[in-house]
Amino acid sequence: MNNVIGIIPARYGSTRLEGKPLVDLKGKTMIQRVYEQTSKSLKNVLVATDDKRIEKVVKDFGGNVVMTSSGHSTGTNRCLEAYQIYTKQNNINFDVVLNIQGDEPLLVSDQITSLISCFEIPDTKMATLVIPTKVGEDLDSGVFVTFDKNMDALYFSRSIIPFVRDKNLKNWTNINTFYKHVGMYGFKPKTLEEFANLEETSLEKSEKLEQLRWLENGNKIKVAITLHQSIPVDTAEDVEKVRKLLLDKE
Secondary structure (H helix, E strand, O other): OOOEEEEEEEOOOOOOOOOHHHOEEOOEEHHHHHHHHHHOOOOEEEEEEOOHHHHHHHHHOOOOEEEOOOOOOOHHHHHHHHHHHHHHHHOOOOOEEEEOOOOOOOOOHHHHHHHHHHHHOOOOOEEEEEEEOOOOOOOOOOOEEEEOOOOEEEEEEOOOOOOOOOOOHHHHHHHOOOEEEEEEEEEOHHHHHHHHHOOOOHHHHHHOOOHHHHHHOOOOOEEEEOOOOOOOOOOHHHHHHHHHHHHHHO
């Protein structure tokens, strides 16, 4: 499927790491690394921001960027506005819109390919990625996902799901494969608009996970499995981890 656009929402403000899209990762800003990794798989890539500093950096490395409202509460809503502006300006439409997290500088092409493959199934309107846990892996953090035999998500939670009854937590990964959510989404354009305009739901408010809004309204999210362990950058410690990994690759 060639008619796909990847949109990277990027804002300067962050509670734990302000200005993280502009953090230097071995000579390149994080937003440039995310953009370049995405461009290895997609011809059409776009940064959506509300910050002039980010806009300038993207233009300086030759990337596409759209300025959006500063009033968006989620990256999904920012993606929608950017999509609407970009497609109107260029008189073009796409079959699938990918929401690429701007803090995933180590993402790989296989992740994008896996996500796009979900849309080869005709009724897929929204899709996302999950990664299986390894035996002995720490289950202390992350967003966990359960899904059915058709690879449709059943639930996302900040609690460990499923719960393994009558067994010690440290042995759970020996008994069951747990799946963690990788925060990359794909949408049909009409679905992106519908999703962004839905009101917050009670489950979404409780878990602080916006994808639950779609499920709670009776819709489906197709799941693809990736085996690539990415590192989202949320703290200064994460920055150092990524810098070390980039150094090891060279």
